[in-house]
Amino acid sequence: MARPTTTRSGAAQPGSAQPGSAQPGSAQPGGWSPPPLAQDRPAYQALADAIAADVAHGRLKPGDRLPTHRALARTLGVTVGTVARGYAEAERRGLLGGEVGRGTFIRGGFGVSPAAGADLVDLASLHPPARRIDSIALLAETLNSIATDRSALRTIVDTDHGDDAPAHRRAAAAWLTHRGFRPDAGQITLTAGAQHAITAALSALVEPGTVIATTALTNPGLLAGARQLRLPVVAVASDDDGMVPAALAEACRDNAVSVVHLQPTLDNPTGRVMPAERRAALAQECARAGVWVLEDDPLGVLVADRPDPVAALLPERTCHVASAAKVLSLGLRVGVLTTPPAARARVVGAVRATAWLAAPLLGEVFARWVGDGTADRLVAARIAAATARRALAGDLLAPYPIAAAPQAAHLWLPLPEPWTAGLLVAAARQAGVLVSPGDDYAATRAVPAHGVRLGLNAEVDDDRLREALLTLVALLAAGPVPGGLS
Numbered sequence: 001m002a003r004p005t006t007t008r009s010g011a012a013q014p015g016s017a018q019p020g021s022a023q024p025g026s027a028q029p030g031g032w033s034p035p036p037l038a039q040d041r042p043a044y045q046a047l048a049d050a051i052a053a054d055v056a057h058g059r060l061k062p063g064d065r066l067p068t069h070r071a072l073a074r075t076l077g078v079t080v081g082t083v084a085r086g087y088a089e090a091e092r093r094g095l096l097g098g099e100v101g102r103g104t105f106i107r108g109g110f111g112v113s114p115a116a117g118a119d120l121v122d123l124a125s126l127h128p129p130a131r132r133i134d135s136i137a138l139l140a141e142t143l144n145s146i147a148t149d150r151s152a153l154r155t156i157v158d159t160d161h162g163d164d165a166p167a168h169r170r171a172a173a174a175w176l177t178h179r180g181f182r183p184d185a186g187q188i189t190l191t192a193g194a195q196h197a198i199t200a201a202l203s204a205l206v207e208p209g210t211v212i213a214t215t216a217l218t219n220p221g222l223l224a225g226a227r228q229l230r231l232p233v234v235a236v237a238s239d240d241d242g243m244v245p246a247a248l249a250e251a252c253r254d255n256a257v258s259v260v261h262l263q264p265t266l267d268n269p270t271g272r273v274m275p276a277e278r279r280a281a282l283a284q285e286c287a288r289a290g291v292w293v294l295e296d297d298p299l300g301v302l303v304a305d306r307p308d309p310v311a312a313l314l315p316e317r318t319c320h321v322a323s324a325a326k327v328l329s330l331g332l333r334v335g336v337l338t339t340p341p342a343a344r345a346r347v348v349g350a351v352r353a354t355a356w357l358a359a360p361l362l363g364e365v366f367a368r369w370v371g372d373g374t375a376d377r378l379v380a381a382r383i384a385a386a387t388a389r390r391a392l393a394g395d396l397l398a399p400y401p402i403a404a405a406p407q408a409a410h411l412w413l414p415l416p417e418p419w420t421a422g423l424l425v426a427a428a429r430q431a432g433v434l435v436s437p438g439d440d441y442a443a444t445r446a447v448p449a450h451g452v453r454l455g456l457n458a459e460v461d462d463d464r465l466r467e468a469l470l471t472l473v474a475l476l477a478a479g480p481v482p483g484g485l486s
Contacts, residue, residue: 032059032066032084033075037446041420042472043078045088049422051095054438055106055429064106066096078271093423095459108369124434126268127458128302128326128409130378131383135329138374142365156360162192164363171367172336173374175301176322181312183320183338189351190358191335194298194323199225200354201319201337202259205292206231210258213251214295215243216447217412219268219296220440222261233297235443236336240403242267242274245281252289253399259292265306270412271390271451276307283313290322292343298323301379302386302407307345316340324366336364383407385468389456389465396469400476414451416476424472425478428452433468 034050037043042076047159049145054060069074074084079217087104090096097107146152155165169185175182185302189196202225206212216235226233234255237247243262249454251257262282264274283485286293295310311320320338325331335358339347369375386409393411415424428435437447454472456465 016194022344023406032064033072035166035439036335037076037078038439038442038444038449040065041077042084043435044089045420047076047078047083048089048095049420050439051086051090052093052422052426053096054328055426055440056309057164058321060105060106066104068103069214071137085368088419094292095426096239100222118427120432120434121460121464122434122457123460123465123468124172124436124455125459126326126410126453127330127455128299128382129383129456129458129460130381130390133378133381138378139329139365142374145368146364152364156364157184159309159399164188164357165360165367168360168363168367172322173372175370176320176336176338178300178309179312179322180308183311184227187340187344189337189352191337192355192358193325193333194296194321195221195225196351196355197321197323197337198222198294198296200226200350201210201294201321201339202226202229202231203354204321204350205294205343207258209236212258212259212261212298213255213291214261214443215230215263215267217438217441217449218360218443219263222294222296224444235447240272241278241447242272243282244423245285246279247291248282248285252285254289257289257291259294260286261296262310263296263311264300265303265409266410268296269410269438269451271410272406273303273306279307279310282311283310283318284318285364286309286310293318295320296325297321298408301327302383303405304383311338316342319343324375327374328366329368332366334362339449365440374447382409386460387405388455389462391467392462393454393456394468396466396473398475409457410453410455412451413454415473418480419450419476421449423477424452424475425474427480428472433470435472 030053034047034054037046037050051060065079066072066087069080069087073080073083087096095107097105146195155167169188172190173183174186191200198221202212207228211232211234213234213236214222215238223233234251234257237244242264248260264279266273274331293310293314297320299307300306300309300322309320311318317340319340322336324334337351369378374455379483384408389413390404390406390408397413401414402411415421421439423437425437436453436455439452441453442449460468
């Protein structure tokens with residue numbers, strides 16, 4: 001049965017402390033609440049893993065006081081004994097310390113690079129790398145050009161009409177045109193990034209009492225949008241080619257599915273590219289079921305030989321999301337949402353209700369970059385850099401089953417026993433490397449997420465990337481340290 005995704009508790013409750021604010025000896029109870037515990041392992045181990053993951057991500061800091069055994073047992077719906085075993089396991093790993101009469105606290109001495117004050121190597125973020133591209137110089141040149149163009153300035157300041165500038169929509173349509181996908185500018189709405197587009201589309205398309213179908217490991221942005229809108233998510237089985245059509249058919253029979261979320265190109269977190277045959281089969285299944293498709297495609301242009309998007313195969317039922325931020329410049333927060341006529345009024349209404357318009361200045365920069373070839377040069381540079389880094393990662397991680405495409409700027413690293421995602425995230429952070437835990441990508445609590453995502457990021461130079469990957473290889477080969485991260 002489908003069930004709603006559960007949000008992490010982040011709001012301060014009366015009489016409680018937020019993570020990072022409770023100090024040893026404080027009279028306030030701990031304010032920390034873990035995400036839903038993974039169900040593929042004993043609950044006490046899943047609790048210890050959740051503590052390790054939140055320590056690694058900085059959501060729990062040295063000195064934070066955890067809830068009492070009884071309070072956390074009520075929150076999680078488990079026994080007090082389970083919490084006691086979970087805390088004991090976390091203490092065995094060196095994460096916790098307890099003092100009689102004062103409570104249980106996060107220990108110090110971990111969560112930083114061994115070299116005091118050294119920068120952590122961030123492989124947790126997803127910022128596709130680029131080589132020999134000075135984005136600041138490009139932006140300065142474009143802004144200087146806009147500043148002397150009174151027609152462009154008039155377009156930017158005149159937003160009373162409540163619609164994107166036609167020239168901006170035409171540029172977006174030209175940028176997205178690929179093989180059989182040739183969107184009309186009238187189908188396009190610019191948004192404040194891909195996340196805004198996803199949330200607006202969900203708001204418009206998911207009917208009350210229905211669910212979103214997605215792969216078992218999926219884009220956290222989709223999950224964040226679903227949580228924000230309190231929409232339930234059902235996980236559909238996938239294989240090496242992506243979502244399995246027969247499993248989707250079964251999910252549609254067993255659940256009131258209204259929207260199917262697909263990531264055919266450079267899937268997050270795996271970095272895979274869905275073959276054309278699978279795209280066609282899923283499009284046919286969605287047409288048969290009469291459901292909407294939300295095609296999440298922010299990295300698609302990084303794969304020049306990618307097959308047609310689902311939006312070209314099922315145009316009357318597919319909302320397609322692209323993004324300038326991930327492939328041109330992180331600060332260029334422009335999403336491109338292509339909608340079919342039957343959904344356009346609802347989707348545009350949702351976009352207007354949440355942001356009115358994408359920033360016209362960003363739209364003008366984007367349109368100029370598309371028109372003068374800057375966008376193509378940036379994409380080519382990112383493809384070259386990502387391909388080189390993917391090859392390096394493939395060589396260094398050769399013993400492990402990496403399935404990401406050659407152009408992928410991120411990859412999924414399955415973990416050998418006895419590693420869990422929480423343990424590796426914490427150990428890697430102690431060794432100076434940030435990685436993203438698999439639980440962040442799990443569509444539901446029942447999904448095993450024995451892996452981490454690695455981003456081959458723009459902020460990390462080649463030498464530091466190599467060192468970071470070698471650090472991970474050494475950790476995996478050595479196995480978890482008995483006694484934890486003490």
